[in-house]
Amino acid sequence: MKHINSCLRSDLHPLQYADQSRRTDRPGPAPAPARQGESREWSENATCIKQPVAVVTKCPPTAAGRAEEIRDLPDELCNLTNLKELDISNNELKAIPARIGEMKNLEKLVAAYNNITxxxxSLTELVKLKCINIRGNKLSSLPSDFGQLQSLEEIDLKENLLVRPPKLVCEGGKRIEIEQYLKYAYAKDKIFLEKTLQLIPKSIPAEGFEHFCKKLRLPSSDITSLGKLRMPLEEKIKSALIWWQDHRVAMLEPGEATEELIRTLDKADLNELASKVRSLKICTQAIKL
Structure with missing residues (x-):
C-alpha cells in the first residue's frame, strides 16, 4: 500500500494536502512532512476530505512531478467517524474499504473514475448519506439492500457495467426505482436458489455423492458420517447442501450463492447438471420486469 503522507487535523475544513504546510491561521508550527515509509495518525475529528488535492485522493508528486494514483486505502480511514465528505475519485482503487459503514456521519461519497468492481x-449502513458518485467504475451490481440509504438525494452510477439493476434503471439516479428493482431481483434470485436446491438432490448419482460433498468443502468426518447413515441418498444430499448454505455461503446474496453452486457442480464433474441450472437461470432472467 502506498503511504499517504499527510496528517488529518480537525482545524482544517476541508483538509487539502497542498495547503497543509502553508496555512498560517492555526496555532503552532506546521507539521513536518512524513518520512518515507512513515504513516501519520488519523484524527477522528476530521470532517472533510475533498478534491482537488486531498490527502486521500492522491499521493504526493513523484520525482517526475506527477501525483501517483493510490490503489488501496488504509483501514484506519474508517475510524474517521465524524467525517462528512469523502472524495477518493480519479485513482486506481479496486474496492471501497469494507468498514466504511462505521463512518456514521458521512453525507457525501465521491469515488468516481476508479476500478471499483x-x-x-456495510455501505448501506450510512444512514446520513445524501450523495453518492461512483461514476466511471466497473460495477456490475449493487447490494440488495441499497434501498436502506433513505437519505440519498443524489445518485450517479453512470459509466459502469451495471446489469443488476440495469443501466436504464440506474442512470435515472432515482433511489425508489433502484430500490424496487433490487427488491424484486432479490426475491426472484431467492426463489430460483430454493428451486435449484430442490433439483440437485434428485440429480446426483450415488457414485458422485462423496466427490460432490468434497467440492462443497464438507469436513471429511461429516462426509463419512453422512455416508454411514441409513437414509435415502436424496436426504443425504439435502443435508450436505444445508451445511453448505450455513457454513460457506451464508453471507452471499442468493444470486451469488447460485453462481457458487454452479461452479461447485462443475468442479464435481457434474457438468450436465451445471449446464441445466445455467440454462434455467438464463430463462428466468429473460423474463422482463
Whole structure:
C-alpha cells in the first residue's frame, strides 16, 4: 500500500494536502512532512476530505512531478467517524474499504473514475448519506439492500457495467426505482436458489455423492458420517447442501450463492447438471420486469 503522507487535523475544513504546510491561521508550527515509509495518525475529528488535492485522493508528486494514483486505502480511514465528505475519485482503487459503514456521519461519497468492481455491504449502513458518485467504475451490481440509504438525494452510477439493476434503471439516479428493482431481483434470485436446491438432490448419482460433498468443502468426518447413515441418498444430499448454505455461503446474496453452486457442480464433474441450472437461470432472467 502506498503511504499517504499527510496528517488529518480537525482545524482544517476541508483538509487539502497542498495547503497543509502553508496555512498560517492555526496555532503552532506546521507539521513536518512524513518520512518515507512513515504513516501519520488519523484524527477522528476530521470532517472533510475533498478534491482537488486531498490527502486521500492522491499521493504526493513523484520525482517526475506527477501525483501517483493510490490503489488501496488504509483501514484506519474508517475510524474517521465524524467525517462528512469523502472524495477518493480519479485513482486506481479496486474496492471501497469494507468498514466504511462505521463512518456514521458521512453525507457525501465521491469515488468516481476508479476500478471499483463491487460495493461493500456495510455501505448501506450510512444512514446520513445524501450523495453518492461512483461514476466511471466497473460495477456490475449493487447490494440488495441499497434501498436502506433513505437519505440519498443524489445518485450517479453512470459509466459502469451495471446489469443488476440495469443501466436504464440506474442512470435515472432515482433511489425508489433502484430500490424496487433490487427488491424484486432479490426475491426472484431467492426463489430460483430454493428451486435449484430442490433439483440437485434428485440429480446426483450415488457414485458422485462423496466427490460432490468434497467440492462443497464438507469436513471429511461429516462426509463419512453422512455416508454411514441409513437414509435415502436424496436426504443425504439435502443435508450436505444445508451445511453448505450455513457454513460457506451464508453471507452471499442468493444470486451469488447460485453462481457458487454452479461452479461447485462443475468442479464435481457434474457438468450436465451445471449446464441445466445455467440454462434455467438464463430463462428466468429473460423474463422482463
Amino acid at each position: 463491487y460495493l461493500p455491504k
